[in-house]
Amino acid sequence: MIVQMKPQASKEQFKRITDFLVAKGFGIKDASSETNIVFGIIGDTKSLNPTDLEAFEGVFQVTRVSTPYKLASRSFKKEDTVxxxxxxxxxxxxxxxxxxxxxxxxxxxxxxxxxxxxxxxxxxxxxxxxxxxxxxxxxxxxxxxxxxxxxxxxxxxxxxxxxxxxxxxxxxxxxxxxxxxxxxxxxxxxxxxxxxxxxxxxxxxxxxxxxxxxxxxxxxxxxxxxxxxxxxxxxxxxxxxxxxxxxxxxxxxxxxxxxxxxxxxxxxxxxxxxxxxxxxxxxxxxxxxxxxxxxxxxxxxxxxxxxxxxxxxxxxxxxxxxxxxxxxxxxxxxxxxxx
Amino acid sequence: MIVQMKPQASKEQFKRITDFLVAKGFGIKDASSETNIVFGIIGDTKSLNPTDLEAFEGVFQVTRVSTPYKLASRSFKKEDTVxxxxxxxxxxxxxxxxxxxxxxxxxxxxxxxxxxxxxxxxxxxxxxxxxxxxxxxxxxxxxxxxxxxxxxxxxxxxxxxxxxxxxxxxxxxxxxxxxxxxxxxxxxxxxxxxxxxxxxxxxxxxxxxxxxxxxxxxxxxxxxxxxxxxxxxxxxxxxxxxxxxxxxxxxxxxxxxxxxxxxxxxxxxxxxxxxxxxxxxxxxxxxxxxxxxxxxxxxxxxxxxxxxxxxxxxxxxxxxxxxxxxxxxxxxxxxxxxx
Amino acid sequence: MIVQMKPQASKEQFKRITDFLVAKGFGIKDASSETNIVFGIIGDTKSLNPTDLEAFEGVFQVTRVSTPYKLASRSFKKEDTVxxxxxxxxxxxxxxxxxxxxxxxxxxxxxxxxxxxxxxxxxxxxxxxxxxxxxxxxxxxxxxxxxxxxxxxxxxxxxxxxxxxxxxxxxxxxxxxxxxxxxxxxxxxxxxxxxxxxxxxxxxxxxxxxxxxxxxxxxxxxxxxxxxxxxxxxxxxxxxxxxxxxxxxxxxxxxxxxxxxxxxxxxxxxxxxxxxxxxxxxxxxxxxxxxxxxxxxxxxxxxxxxxxxxxxxxxxxxxxxxxxxxxxxxxxxxxxxxx
Amino acid sequence: MIVQMKPQASKEQFKRITDFLVAKGFGIKDASSETNIVFGIIGDTKSLNPTDLEAFEGVFQVTRVSTPYKLASRSFKKEDTVxxxxxxxxxxxxxxxxxxxxxxxxxxxxxxxxxxxxxxxxxxxxxxxxxxxxxxxxxxxxxxxxxxxxxxxxxxxxxxxxxxxxxxxxxxxxxxxxxxxxxxxxxxxxxxxxxxxxxxxxxxxxxxxxxxxxxxxxxxxxxxxxxxxxxxxxxxxxxxxxxxxxxxxxxxxxxxxxxxxxxxxxxxxxxxxxxxxxxxxxxxxxxxxxxxxxxxxxxxxxxxxxxxxxxxxxxxxxxxxxxxxxxxxxxxxxxxxxx
Incomplete structure (x- = not known):
């Protein structure tokens, strides 16, 4: 899951959401550029809901990069089910x-x-x-x-x-x-x-x-x-x-x-x-x-x-x-x- | 309910659908012009489904002219419900x-x-x-x-x-x-x-x-x-x-x-x-x-x-x-x- | 074109719109039932816009029953264009x-x-x-x-x-x-x-x-x-x-x-x-x-x-x-x- | 801009797209986890089109994290235009x-x-x-x-x-x-x-x-x-x-x-x-x-x-x-x- 902060987000806001995630056992991987604060969340994010993270002040947008389903997914089972x-x-x-x-x-x-x-x-x-x-x-x-x-x-x-x-x-x-x-x-x-x-x-x-x-x-x-x-x-x-x-x-x-x-x-x-x-x-x-x-x-x-x-x-x-x-x-x- | 027949609809097709409706107790009121065969269905059409009538061959389109709901409608009860x-x-x-x-x-x-x-x-x-x-x-x-x-x-x-x-x-x-x-x-x-x-x-x-x-x-x-x-x-x-x-x-x-x-x-x-x-x-x-x-x-x-x-x-x-x-x-x- | 009046439409409202249409050279064909005032407009309605008629007070809804295009229509030309x-x-x-x-x-x-x-x-x-x-x-x-x-x-x-x-x-x-x-x-x-x-x-x-x-x-x-x-x-x-x-x-x-x-x-x-x-x-x-x-x-x-x-x-x-x-x-x- | 590769993407595919971006003057910031290869693109991405990057084999999805407009944006001009x-x-x-x-x-x-x-x-x-x-x-x-x-x-x-x-x-x-x-x-x-x-x-x-x-x-x-x-x-x-x-x-x-x-x-x-x-x-x-x-x-x-x-x-x-x-x-x- 990728979290993008608002351009004007403060350091404290960044700390609040990352502390929250770390406390839940997730890892944080920074991908920020000069103009955008962006980071990836490392771990099993299936139970995380992007909109819940958007509740944090300073967050602009949260995007899933893995599917929220597992058993139904092609990556879980490669061959066609008959x-x-x-x-x-x-x-x-x-x-x-x-x-x-x-x-x-x-x-x-x-x-x-x-x-x-x-x-x-x-x-x-x-x-x-x-x-x-x-x-x-x-x-x-x-x-x-x-x-x-x-x-x-x-x-x-x-x-x-x-x-x-x-x-x-x-x-x-x-x-x-x-x-x-x-x-x-x-x-x-x-x-x-x-x-x-x-x-x-x-x-x-x-x-x-x-x-x-x-x-x-x-x-x-x-x-x-x-x-x-x-x-x-x-x-x-x-x-x-x-x-x-x-x-x-x-x-x-x-x-x-x-x-x-x-x-x-x-x-x-x-x-x-x-x-x-x-x-x-x-x-x-x-x-x-x-x-x-x-x-x-x-x-x-x-x-x-x-x-x-x-x-x-x-x-x-x-x-x-x-x-x-x-x-x-x-x-x-x-x-x-x-x- | 208004029934519009296809331009090429036959007399027999017109008879089939109108006979069907009359047998169910509805009245028929013709509103055809030279180029379009169109008629209204007279009676309580709440139980009629437009798409069922569209099953008849020769029918182009069926349009409701009264609401399919009654108890919820403003025409059934004029004053606001509190x-x-x-x-x-x-x-x-x-x-x-x-x-x-x-x-x-x-x-x-x-x-x-x-x-x-x-x-x-x-x-x-x-x-x-x-x-x-x-x-x-x-x-x-x-x-x-x-x-x-x-x-x-x-x-x-x-x-x-x-x-x-x-x-x-x-x-x-x-x-x-x-x-x-x-x-x-x-x-x-x-x-x-x-x-x-x-x-x-x-x-x-x-x-x-x-x-x-x-x-x-x-x-x-x-x-x-x-x-x-x-x-x-x-x-x-x-x-x-x-x-x-x-x-x-x-x-x-x-x-x-x-x-x-x-x-x-x-x-x-x-x-x-x-x-x-x-x-x-x-x-x-x-x-x-x-x-x-x-x-x-x-x-x-x-x-x-x-x-x-x-x-x-x-x-x-x-x-x-x-x-x-x-x-x-x-x-x-x-x-x-x-x- | 079929015009459906509101349930509470007055006779005068009915007269206003039908007079307007007759003055434009259209015919009127009544298809009303006891509970709904509905009529068809007879004539070449290609230049009439349903929403213009909906401007008349007392009108609930106006429905086309012929296509608004002619040269492009299948009824104008039966065989496929190559x-x-x-x-x-x-x-x-x-x-x-x-x-x-x-x-x-x-x-x-x-x-x-x-x-x-x-x-x-x-x-x-x-x-x-x-x-x-x-x-x-x-x-x-x-x-x-x-x-x-x-x-x-x-x-x-x-x-x-x-x-x-x-x-x-x-x-x-x-x-x-x-x-x-x-x-x-x-x-x-x-x-x-x-x-x-x-x-x-x-x-x-x-x-x-x-x-x-x-x-x-x-x-x-x-x-x-x-x-x-x-x-x-x-x-x-x-x-x-x-x-x-x-x-x-x-x-x-x-x-x-x-x-x-x-x-x-x-x-x-x-x-x-x-x-x-x-x-x-x-x-x-x-x-x-x-x-x-x-x-x-x-x-x-x-x-x-x-x-x-x-x-x-x-x-x-x-x-x-x-x-x-x-x-x-x-x-x-x-x-x-x-x- | 964030690029997410397909789960089965090869190293060579990863190299192809990142080489392409580096050649264009962009920086790359990795945000991958164990199960997902994800990276951010650093630089002025206004002229980059996400769908163009999705042409690269092995790419699953590309997401903008900055707006593609500048003059019209609130971050470019804070106060309301009158x-x-x-x-x-x-x-x-x-x-x-x-x-x-x-x-x-x-x-x-x-x-x-x-x-x-x-x-x-x-x-x-x-x-x-x-x-x-x-x-x-x-x-x-x-x-x-x-x-x-x-x-x-x-x-x-x-x-x-x-x-x-x-x-x-x-x-x-x-x-x-x-x-x-x-x-x-x-x-x-x-x-x-x-x-x-x-x-x-x-x-x-x-x-x-x-x-x-x-x-x-x-x-x-x-x-x-x-x-x-x-x-x-x-x-x-x-x-x-x-x-x-x-x-x-x-x-x-x-x-x-x-x-x-x-x-x-x-x-x-x-x-x-x-x-x-x-x-x-x-x-x-x-x-x-x-x-x-x-x-x-x-x-x-x-x-x-x-x-x-x-x-x-x-x-x-x-x-x-x-x-x-x-x-x-x-x-x-x-x-x-x-x-």
Whole structure:
């Protein structure tokens, strides 16, 4: 960590902060020039918060030079993490995984139709919402536990794994028999209590969506919360960030995949449905996701989006999903990752 | 709600969506011109989601023309809501309330020193964190229940009310005896499960902070969640939004106070500490908050910010807080709100 | 255009705005429900500004339902525009064009080395800055006219076309003999005076970069300025937008390519160098650009980025550029566009 | 400037960058710890660009520790700059200046009515657009030179100074006899060519608006361009930044006033009209601007906003402007700055 003092900082102010750091066991390495008083802090600064040091009078700015996360970092673990979901399903490495399904689970029949279709097209994991985070209290909130049971049954019929979003730590035990992957939604990415509970109470993989306005560092810090609590099976998911542009629902930050690959060993997939919010863009964004090196996709599909109970505008029809999978298969012939 | 079809939309596509809406009991009012097919939907559209209608083929764009919230809206209730915290403490109306205290509760003595000082300077509510949401799992996470007890005891000694942040619905019963106001943090603004539980299980006021990247509409929708669950005592709190500018920790959206006053009857206060992240800016931002018409402030203070366990950089020293209160008192002589 | 009145708007207020519109020759089509007064404006609303109508008392919100641009819009011209740069070089259609070169022109020899290499790797257009927009007045501002001459000579030697940025209308005549494409930089996207002058005074194609915080609509409006002034050869270029995320220099908005394809007939290319600001990301972002359906790339390359006079951090070495071109060539075997 | 190498950086990479810097005359001061290679660069780094150093292999990140601007910086000049506009009009210091007038100059009579009214209410400078930057080529582009003449004549009649926006360096000589202050609009804040020309060719004050997505540092760098070209009379103007929030036209970054006061000696005013885009918010935002310590305001007013040729939605009626001035006068009784 590098501390830069204000130009007019006094010697006494310099002494106060360095004494404080030395008393905590850190070393001090001076890098001042004639016009700037600057020093480095030597030691394990993971528990130091730059803003706490900025409380010292005379300090202008404090900059981290090491990552504040450890378990999630590429420097802690060099090789890519490959997560085993079950017998034949791995996420990371040279695999490109496709998770597909409806925004909300609506009925056994509807889910079965989707499960059969996405399996036939090449998906290996069924996604679906049973407990839905909705902006409006007046909107459909999901089928609840009944929805999870339906997903499990229909997924088993077609040999698919199951991923579904959990919104409260009270539900962990209820979810455990039904899901293969716990999804943690964008709005809960910094629900630290839930992160810790999930980390401690399940060994199944966690799909951690990036928050709407979370930096890549904060996202990896949330992964660190889960990992430090005991579960290292974290799959990151970029799903678009909030910007000034409103033509798309969010702005897909495709470079985030490359950033994650540089900074971390964890696998990272893309959710083009929530990023774009428009079904017309899904196929092309999926192709871009594959080409950029993502480890997979999570996509919303529905046999009849016009009558879906939620997110119809961004759901692919089954035949359009199938077309997308064929296009991805073409790409797979020239890319390293296999679909 | 106004639906605009694509220029090339077919008659059949127009019929499909209008049939769907009519079957749901809505009326249709055509507003098309020669070049654009546009129609209004007549009826209570609160449960309709624009993006669901955008799932229909041929639809270009769907725009709300009524607010998606009701209980929180100014058109539902014309006069300003004034919330009674306890005997002599009201929020809203012609009062300007000041909540002050440390970021984290650290000890009985430290809290007592702060309580005595902020009371003497004119604050009426003690703020303090017992359960702390921290970006890093390695940072101090708060004293927990012990912290709440300390706050209560020290606040009572100086006749202050207590506000503290709750991070999980599991803690509602534990909080109830100790706090006068439940704080819901920015990162949990869309933790819908927690919103519903708070709305249903306590009658005490809820201080609802705006999420880092939440629109004003989403913020009011979160208030609506609480209100629709049974608790109408919601105090809104603007605390800065995330933008490209990094000189300040966040960007204080001071106009949001005026927007809330136009759209809603609920009181709204400002948190300059988290908005700016720099103690040097707090006094002036507090004066601006008062001048713009906010209903109060929540401010971080600490007798020794350099040694605070968290957020020292944005904490005011006790004498600086006192100075700020004197400046606000000057303003109070020419403004309608009384401090 | 749809006008929504405030709930409490009076009949007289309604009459004032509708009288005003009727006097201007527009028709009015009522779409009000019991709770909302809403009406459509019938006629050519291109010259009406929604915010001007919001000046009328009683108006809550005015929404466009037709695009404010015409010549640039897909509904004006259905088929994709293909721009002829010169004999064998076309942009748009089923071609994927690659423009490559140094950030700044530094010398004849340096430019020649680059021209030879990028041509050999498969680029058809040489990019390079002679007049450089730099954030700091103390930074290298480019070689000026001498730089343009060098580019032209080296480009001709290797049968490449030339694209370079123009910063002032005073330079149009000076540029004309040297460039095949005029580049309009992101910071000048809304320099309306320059847009008009370029549109009127040259017939050569204009490469119009998207502003750092420009919406897609504003970008197309800037294209409309050029087209309405007499030059319809506009190539759009997405180069990253400014967001809260700072790991990359900007955030590449890859979905913008799809948005442009929906809204306009103009070709659109991607500049991954400025978007990412990191050479390590260029190859993968270029692959994603190709896969998403962009019409080409503009990429910074340099034989010795460590000693480049500007933008070294985002410049590819010549051999890395060659590797990238090979990877793109692999993709070309399975994609519709040919490189 | 602090350079941090990647964890895996080699000794040779370290040598390459430090040799490069030493050859340029800089000193190197090592601040490495066991796990991080970090060093400071000693010398005048104003002409060094962090991103150029990031081109060196093995470099992870380069951070400035001194400001990249000099003439504009508070450390270069400690005391506040007070700019003399003419005999009795000063900007900066303990004055609070009010500039008011129409968005566009429309006619002699309309301008005279406004000039008389704003003078009577207490404004000292008449604002007005003669050359208008408009998003659409089909919108009213201003009266041109004729507008400037009208302004000058009407302003002189009521002893007001004149500020108007210039869009091209070709117009500098034409503006000189008519304006007292040149306004540089937000969209041209990084039109570096225009900045340099203005700096060199006029001695009159320049009102430099902040770009829609410009950081405070970039804004001060643009001021530096003007100052380094020979004109030190720069007045900064915060006018709202672009964020995800769309209820207001832009987001007023009121903290930017405090940031500028910390970093620079230049005066800074606020434009609440463009920030909010809604006349209903202007009075309260003006009061907040005064309370936060801004040096003045620039406000749009119009006798009949419903029929204004541009920006009616954000223009105050003359009587509302007068009310605002009375409210500000109340504030002036308790604040240090005098109106």
């Amino acid at each position: 997560i085993k979901v079950r017998e034949n399903i791995f996420i990371g490495g040279n695999q490109f995984v496709v998770m597909a399904g409806p925004c909300s689970i609506e009925s056994f029949e509807n889910t079965e139709e989707i499960a059969r279709a996405v399996k036939a097209s090449g998906a290996s994991i069924l996604r679906g919402g049973a407990f839905k985070p909705r902006t409006s209290p007046y909107a459909f909130q999901g089928m609840g536990l009944e929805g999870l049971k339906i997903m499990r049954e229909d997924a088993d019929k077609y040999d698919l794994a199951v991923v579904s979003e959990i919104m409260s730590e009270d539900m962990i035990e209820a979810f455990e028999p039904y899901v293969d992957i716990y999804q943690l939604g964008a709005r809960n990415m910094q629900n630290f209590h839930l992160l810790k509970q999930l980390g401690a109470r399940t060994k199944k993989p966690i799909l951690l969506k990036r928050g709407l306005s979370s930096t890549i560092e904060e996202w990896l810090m949330s992964a660190e919360y889960i990992m430090a609590s005991g579960n290292e099976n974290v799959i990151l998911c970029e799903r678009g960030i909030r910007t000034f542009e409103k033509y798309t629902r969010n702005t897909l930050d495709i470079s985030a995949v490359l950033a994650v690959k540089e900074l971390s060993h964890l696998p990272v997939i893309i959710d083009p449905s929530h990023a774009a919010g428009k079904y017309s863009m899904i196929e092309k964004l999926s192709m871009a996701s594959y080409a950029v090196g993502a480890d997979g996709l999570i996509v919303e599909v529905h046999p009849d989006p016009e009558h879906a109970l939620s997110d119809g505008a961004q759901s692919l029809k089954l035949e359009k999903f199938d077309h997308m999978m064929q296009e991805l298969t073409k790409l797979s012939k020239v890319l390293d990752k296999k679909i | 919330i009674k915290v306890r005997e002599n403490i009201f929020i809203g109306g012609n009062q300007f309330v000041v909540m002050a205290g440390p970021c984290s509760i650290e000890s009985f003595e430290n809290t007592e020193e702060i309580a005595r000082a902020v009371k003497a300077s004119g604050a009426s509510i003690l703020r303090g964190g017992a359960f702390k949401p921290r970006t890093s799992p390695y940072a101090f996470q708060g004293m927990g229940l012990e912290g709440l007890k300390i706050m209560r005891e020290d606040a009572d000694k100086y006749d202050l009310a207590v506000v503290s942040e709750i991070m999980s619905e599991d803690m509602i019963e534990a909080f109830e005896p100790y706090v006068d106001i439940y704080q819901l943090g920015a990162r949990n603004m869309q933790n819908f499960h927690l919103l519903k539980q708070l709305g249903a299980r306590t009658k005490k006021p809820i201080l609802l902070k705006r999420g880092l990247s939440s629109t004003i509409e989403e913020w009011l929708m979160s208030a609506e969640y609480i209100m629709a669950s049974g608790n109408e005592n919601v105090i809104l709190c603007e605390r800065g939004i995330r933008t490209f500018e990094k000189y300040t920790r966040n960007t204080l959206d001071i106009s949001a106070v005026l927007a809330v006053k136009e759209l809603s009857h609920l009181p709204v206060i400002i948190d300059p500490s988290h908005a700016a992240g720099k103690y040097s800016m707090i006094e002036k931002l507090s004066m601006a908050s008062y001048a713009v018409g906010a209903d109060g402030l929540i401010v971080e203070v600490h007798p020794d910010p350099e040694h605070a366990l968290s957020d020292g950089a944005q904490s005011l020293k006790l004498e600086k807080f006192d100075h700020m209160m004197q400046e606000l008192t000057k303003l109070s002589k020419v403004l309608d709100k009384k401090i | 721009i002829k740069v010169r004999e064998n070089i076309f942009i748009g259609g089923n071609q994927f064009v690659v423009m490559a070169g140094p950030c700044s022109i530094e010398s004849f020899e340096n430019t020649e080395e680059i021209a030879r290499a990028v041509k050999a790797s498969g680029a058809s257009i040489l990019r390079g800055g002679a007049f450089k927009p730099r954030t700091s007045p103390y930074a290298f501002q480019g070689m000026g006219l001498e730089g343009l001459k060098i580019m032209r000579e080296d480009a001709d030697k290797y049968d490449l076309a030339v694209v370079s940025e123009i910063m002032s209308e005073d330079m149009i005549e000076a540029f004309e003999p040297y460039v095949d494409i005029y580049q309009l930089g992101a910071r000048n996207m809304q320099n309306f005076h320059l847009l008009k002058q370029l549109g009127a005074r040259t017939k050569k194609p204009i490469l119009l970069k998207r502003g750092l915080s420009s919406t897609i609509e504003e970008w197309l409006m800037s294209a409309e300025y050029i087209m309405a002034s007499g030059n319809e050869n506009v190539i759009l270029c997405e180069r990253g937008i400014r967001t809260f995320e700072k790991y990359t220099r900007n955030t590449l908005d890859i979905s913008a390519v799809l948005a442009v394809k929906e809204l306009s007939h103009l070709p659109v290319i991607i500049d991954p160098s400025h978007a990412a600001g990191k050479y390590s990301m260029i190859e993968k972002l270029s692959m994603a650009s190709y896969a998403v359906g962009a019409d080409g790339l503009i990429v910074e390359v340099h034989p010795d980025p460590e000693h480049a006079l500007s933008d070294g951090a985002q410049s590819l070495k010549l051999e890395k550029f060659d590797h990238m071109m090979q990877e793109l060539t692999k993709l070309s075997k399975v994609l519709d566009k040919k490189i | 700019i003399k506009v003419r005999e009795n009009i000063f900007i900066g210091g303990n004055q609070f200046v009010v500039m008011a007038g129409p968005c566009s100059i429309e006619s002699f009579e309309n301008t005279e009515e406004i000039a008389r009214a704003v003078k009577a209410s207490g404004a000292s400078i008449l604002r007005g657009g003669a050359f208008k930057p408009r998003t659409s080529p089909y919108a009213f582009q201003g009266m041109g030179l004729e507008g400037l003449k009208i302004m000058r004549e009407d302003a002189d009649k009521y002893d007001l100074a004149v500020v108007s926006e210039i869009m091209s360096e070709d117009m500098i000589e034409a503006f000189e006899p008519y304006v007292d202050i040149y306004q540089l609009g937000a969209r041209n804040m990084q039109n570096f060519h225009l900045l340099k020309q203005l700096g060199a060719r006029t001695k009159k004050p320049i009102l430099l608006k902040r770009g829609l997505s410009s950081t405070i540092e970039e804004w001060l760098m643009s001021a530096e361009y003007i100052m380094a070209s020979g004109n030190e009379n720069v007045i900064l103007c915060e006018r709202g930044i672009r964020t995800f929030e769309k209820y207001t036209r832009n987001t007023l970054d009121i903290s930017a006033v405090l940031a500028v006061k910390e970093l620079s000696h230049l005066p800074v005013i606020i434009d609440p009209s463009h920030a909010a885009g809604k006349y209903s918010m202007i009075e309260k935002l003006s009061m907040a601007s005064y309370a936060v310590g801004a040096d003045g305001l620039i406000v749009e007013v119009h006798p009949d906003p419903e029929h204004a040729l541009s920006d009616g939605a954000q223009s105050l009626k003359l009587e509302k402007f007068d009310h605002m001035m009375q409210e500000l006068t109340k504030l002036s009784k308790v604040l240090d700055k005098k109106i």
